Amino acid sequence: MPLKVLAVDDSKTIRMIVKKAFKSYDCELFEGENGVEGLAIAVRENPDLIILDITMPVMSGIEMLEKLKNEPKLKDIPVIMLTAESGKENVMQIVKMGVKDYIVKPFKGEQLIERTQNVIKLKPKKTKKISDDTLNKYFSADGDIQYLALPENVPVAVIAAIEGHLGPKIKEMSGSGKNKLILDLGKIAKTNMPLIKLIILIIENCQQSGVQLQVVGSSSISNELKEFQETSEIPVFQTTEEAKAAF
Amino acid sequence: MSLINDLDLKEFTDNSVNNVFNTMLSMELKQFEADSQVEVGDSRIVGSVSFAGKAVGTIRIHITTDFAKIITCAMLDMELDEVEDEEITDVIGELSNMVGGNLKSRFCDSGLTCAISIPSITKGSNFKIESMDWERCEYFGFRYQEYTALVEVVLKQGK
Numbered sequence: 001m002p003l004k005v006l007a008v009d010d011s012k013t014i015r016m017i018v019k020k021a022f023k024s025y026d027c028e029l030f031e032g033e034n035g036v037e038g039l040a041i042a043v044r045e046n047p048d049l050i051i052l053d054i055t056m057p058v059m060s061g062i063e064m065l066e067k068l069k070n071e072p073k074l075k076d077i078p079v080i081m082l083t084a085e086s087g088k089e090n091v092m093q094i095v096k097m098g099v100k101d102y103i104v105k106p107f108k109g110e111q112l113i114e115r116t117q118n119v120i121k122l123k124p125k126k127t128k129k130i131s132d133d134t135l136n137k138y139f140s141a142d143g144d145i146q147y148l149a150l151p152e153n154v155p156v157a158v159i160a161a162i163e164g165h166l167g168p169k170i171k172e173m174s175g176s177g178k179n180k181l182i183l184d185l186g187k188i189a190k191t192n193m194p195l196i197k198l199i200i201l202i203i204e205n206c207q208q209s210g211v212q213l214q215v216v217g218s219s220s221i222s223n224e225l226k227e228f229q230e231t232s233e234i235p236v237f238q239t240t241e242e243a244k245a246a247f
Numbered sequence: 248m249s250l251i252n253d254l255d256l257k258e259f260t261d262n263s264v265n266n267v268f269n270t271m272l273s274m275e276l277k278q279f280e281a282d283s284q285v286e287v288g289d290s291r292i293v294g295s296v297s298f299a300g301k302a303v304g305t306i307r308i309h310i311t312t313d314f315a316k317i318i319t320c321a322m323l324d325m326e327l328d329e330v331e332d333e334e335i336t337d338v339i340g341e342l343s344n345m346v347g348g349n350l351k352s353r354f355c356d357s358g359l360t361c362a363i364s365i366p367s368i369t370k371g372s373n374f375k376i377e378s379m380d381w382e383r384c385e386y387f388g389f390r391y392q393e394y395t396a397l398v399e400v401v402l403k404q405g406k
Contacts, residue, residue, distance in 0.1 A: 229269060
């Protein structure tokens, strides 16, 4: 049975970020735009976790939380509050309200998952066949060096499949001592935001697992990567031979 | 001496804007000296959040429609041609909420307890917003590539 997660926020943007954060996990996500909708969904679905914004029209997160805590069937559902306000007074108020945790906006999806894991046990979604095919198609090995070669056009579905496999793959590399990865962007003509986020995710995963990473790509890709804080420092080699020599 | 005049609005705003843009969009903005005459662009979207309490005022983030689209794509992992007006409005509203919420927290920590409104959005071309009778009325410019964002903060002491 997938876990039920209820996200209550008046901003569709935040609900989309929450949805994206949970997409790799075995969860069913429900959405409410305000406290009234959130309460109605909570009564109907009895979720395993509620992610609740504070400032909302119609009924605020604080009012919704008070009503939850007064309802015997709902009072034990863990709640993580989202707030744009990190002031001491606001934080004290949230803590006193008996929530499991709170996250100050801005936040990254990974932070939300990390906090959620402290409250409920998330299980990764079972991998689909398409993802296995994707993995075989783009990952390859040459001696102790692993390659991840991205195609000319990287559809969002492929990015999502690679993202899903990335963590276990890099951990497997690290565990087996094959801790060198070449990310080959040589075929890519132009980046877009999902691709940049995938590259950043690869860099972060490699850093966390102690895997050495070298990147291959054109000079225009190199210039585009310099625009982003997380990728600005990474050298981009023109050929795989240069990248191999850099290990 | 009013507490409002002691606030380091430049530092508060720079930290808030960069924290939000870095975390949510992986964009690093560079601040520059600005005033009300800074040219943002004709077709504009302005996200506003108001403060009420011991500090009364508003923060407005002025950006061009083109920049707003790029921000929306980055936030929602979308392509430029997929983005719709409703999504742009929501994203700019949420960014304003985050920047405003961060500023509000700094005001509260400085003894100026206040609440913030939900964000509102103004869109149009060739319009001007006049800010009058405030103790502080300051403008902070930010650049990302060829795009400009103008952040306007107006404040006065409340009760």
